Amino acid sequence: MSTRSPKRDYDYLLKFLLVGDSDVGKQEILSGLDDGANDSPFGYGCGIDYKTTTILLDGKRVKLQLWDASGQGRFCTIFRSYSRGAQGILVVYDITNKWSFDGIDRWLKEVEEHAPGVPKILVGNRLHLAFKRQVSIPAAEQYAMKNDMAFFEVSPLCDFNITESFLELSRIALKRHGIDRFLKCNKVLSLQDLCSRVIVQYTHPHHIEKLPLPTSLRSRLRSFSNTSMCAHPMPSPYPSKRTKIIRPDSPSHASVRKSCCIS
Known part of the structure; x- marks a missing residue:
């Protein structure tokens, strides 16, 4: 046994x-x-x-x-x-x-x-x-x-x-470590994953929180949007204070928030 x-x-x-x-x-x-x-x-x-x-x-x-x-x-x-x-x-x-x-x-x-x-x-x-x-x-x-x-x-x-x-x-x-290939589309994706990929192509990462979806689904969408090459740039209210990502091996993505405000 x-x-x-x-x-x-x-x-x-x-x-x-x-x-x-x-x-x-x-x-x-x-x-x-x-x-x-x-x-x-x-x-x-x-x-x-x-x-x-x-x-x-x-x-x-x-x-x-x-x-x-x-x-x-x-x-x-x-x-x-x-x-x-x-x-x-x-x-x-x-x-x-x-x-x-x-x-x-x-x-x-x-x-x-x-x-x-x-x-x-x-x-x-x-x-x-x-x-x-x-x-x-x-x-x-x-x-x-x-x-x-x-x-x-x-x-x-x-x-x-x-x-x-x-x-x-x-x-x-x-x-x-060569594991990134498993994160890509090299296998049959679930319907949820396919829908997530489509949504993040047309939704800016900062707008995901406003979607009328359960918290668990919004978290899953954020995980795709942070690695998506399709994120649309959003102008910052503080153009002189913008924070960029400097990637040594790929172009910068627009999926990282550019300013920090405390209300």
Whole structure:
């Protein structure tokens, strides 16, 4: 009598690391994600922040194991241990603290030493404090392009570009491992997937939330729209403050929100 393995609640599992100075708000980013496990599966808790969350990428469930081991006195030892098996790295700085941006070179050096070749994205945190900005968007874009990284500015406070940044890093990581082919139309799609692809071709991502659909269906549509090449550009109310994605291996998409407003 054979025993069946328990059914998984995800299609892909990815391990991501967050690196950056201790005061750039990495814990804010983790706290802003959907609730998941907060305890390390290996029993280590000292100096380690850990969380899991599940996102939808083109209709597939991607479970993320997120580790923040930087900003600690024992960073080198911790990072060497936790970087094994990492599939993606978020390099985080605070847009209101130029020192945190200037220190990215040091973090990238550690990353290349302990996790060479792992995909990275540059994340400027605390966009809701843009009136205190010390790091300009052009400077960050140029740095990201120079170091072959995608670039996002995010705000956990108003839930801006958090999910989008993890979706982009997941897309890059899956493509790096050759799994992206399973996200494409190489098999018979369900009727729901076919309808989702058609809808996102004619609906801007920002308008999906206004559709008279159940929350679960809107979430599924967002997962397709964030990876769709057919998104239509929407003019930003703040043309001088627009945030772009710099993709090292493909043209920029228009599926990422360009401004962050708090009412």
